[in-house]
Amino acid sequence: MESLRFAVIGAGKIGSAVALALDGRVGKVIATRRNLSKISHLKDKNILVTNDNELACRESDVVIFTLKPPQVIPEMRKLREHLANKLVISLAAAISLDMLKEAAPESYLVRAMSNVAILAKAAYTVYCPHPDVPDWVPQVASEVFGLFGWSRMVEEAYLDALTALSGSGPAYLYTVMEAMVYGGLMVGLPRELSTEAVAYSMIGASKMVLESGMHLAELRDMVVTPGGVTIEGIFQLEENRLRTALMKAIVESTEKAISIAERARREANRAER
Ligand SMILES: NC(=O)c1ccc[n+]([C@@H]2O[C@H](COP(=O)([O-])OP(=O)(O)OC[C@H]3O[C@@H](n4cnc5c(N)ncnc54)[C@H](OP(=O)(O)O)[C@@H]3O)[C@@H](O)[C@H]2O)c1
Incomplete structure (x- = not known):
């Protein structure tokens, strides 16, 4: 090298x-x-x-x-x-x-x-x-x-699916992170502290996924105490269909990658003739 x-x-x-x-x-x-x-x-x-x-x-x-x-x-x-x-x-x-x-x-x-x-x-x-x-x-x-x-x-x-998941992925995660930072601002946190809290939580959560070998649902359950703080937030996320929105984002952007490939192939064939 x-x-x-x-x-x-x-x-x-x-x-x-x-x-x-x-x-x-x-x-x-x-x-x-x-x-x-x-x-x-x-x-x-x-x-x-x-x-x-x-x-x-x-x-x-x-x-x-x-x-x-x-x-x-x-x-x-x-x-x-x-x-x-x-x-x-x-x-x-x-x-x-x-x-x-x-x-x-x-x-x-x-x-x-x-x-x-x-x-x-x-x-x-x-x-x-x-x-x-x-x-x-x-x-x-x-x-x-x-x-x-x-x-x-x-x-x-x-x-094509990985283009949607990890190529575009940072853009989706920034959107989720920005929304969480805004949530912090709404309850009065300074912007810098709110951003840092979200970013380090994202790193920590990712390391747990990669290093613990545990299922995502198990990891989430470690945070959710009955009658506690986290379950209130999870209820809001479910009611507002965060998971559905993210699943649709991956499906739609995969479809887009496939259609870009088809268009590029047509254009390349036309240019060759
Ligand atoms: N952005 C992402 O997060 C991301 C992630 C994964 C993969 N990708 C892939 O990476 C590729 C680039 O994406 P990008 O976001 O970096 O786009 P971009 O910023 O527009 O970069 C493409 C560059 O190509 C240059 N260019 C155009 N025609 C050229 C030519 N004939 N010779 C030399 N340079 C030329 C353009 O500059 P001039 O106009 O000055 O020539 C432009 O800066 C895409 O295929 C995309 O699918 C992007």
């Missing part, structure tokens, strides 16, 4: 976070986007910035695509010869390994989904290598994603 050179194509929100997570841990990082003024802060690190995707790919051993989903296939097609025999990772929602393979058939391809917590090196990244890659590819991919936080190799069939 220390000697590998990385290109990050499309250094927006996720791409900039990826470049920063790699910086100092790998041989070299080049980040690209068209509007370079938006990534001038990356130059303060050891990251090279350019709007020349071809140059970035030529100068790299591993290329990570963080473009918006509809841009990935057309851009990969243009760069195909510079991606040959390289590890190419796509972090784009919805774009399947089949589509990636059509665009860059000579590359070692990995489709992955991460989240915004790359910035805190606490992302959860799920990934699926193309079936024809050599054995070193999942190994190197896992080391790369280890720099972002936690990771797990999964079947591709799960990736």
Whole structure:
């Protein structure tokens, strides 16, 4: 890893976070986007910035695509010869390994989904290598994603649902957290204290889930005393259908990922003809 050179194509929100997570841990990082003024802060690190995707790919051993989903296939097609025999990772929602393979058939391809917590090196990244890659590819991919936080190799069939669950997940959790912070404000807590209380409770609750091996309902029951404070709150959450709302959010955003993939496939086929 220390000697590998990385290109990050499309250094927006996720791409900039990826470049920063790699910086100092790998041989070299080049980040690209068209509007370079938006990534001038990356130059303060050891990251090279350019709007020349071809140059970035030529100068790299591993290329990570963080473009918006509809841009990935057309851009990969243009760069195909510079991606040959390289590890190419796509972090784009919805774009399947089949589509990636059509665009860059000579590359070692990995489709992955991460989240915004790359910035805190606490992302959860799920990934699926193309079936024809050599054995070193999942190994190197896992080391790369280890720099972002936690990771797990999964079947591709799960990736659209995981895009909804852990890719979009932070946005849902921020919404829940903001609502809890507002609740704290309503009963007179200072904003900072309310935010800190919610954020640390979220970390603690997550660690209990990951480390105790207990079922979520069991963990919740540990907090709920008969006739106590917590059951009053749980009753309100049930009456206002918090669980139904969150379940619907995951189902609808999974459907959206599937429809984005279908549209991207249609557009890619049209552009090829
Ligand atoms: N945001 C998230 O939390 C999240 C989570 C998981 C996965 N993702 C995935 O990550 C990808 C990027 O999402 P994002 O939220 O980071 O979007 P974003 O901020 O819009 O980043 C995409 C970047 O691509 C650049 N770009 C566009 N055309 C380009 C080209 N031809 N060459 C080089 N750069 C180009 C754009 O900058 P210029 O216009 O300056 O070129 C833009 O900054 C998406 O596929 C998304 O599915 C995002």
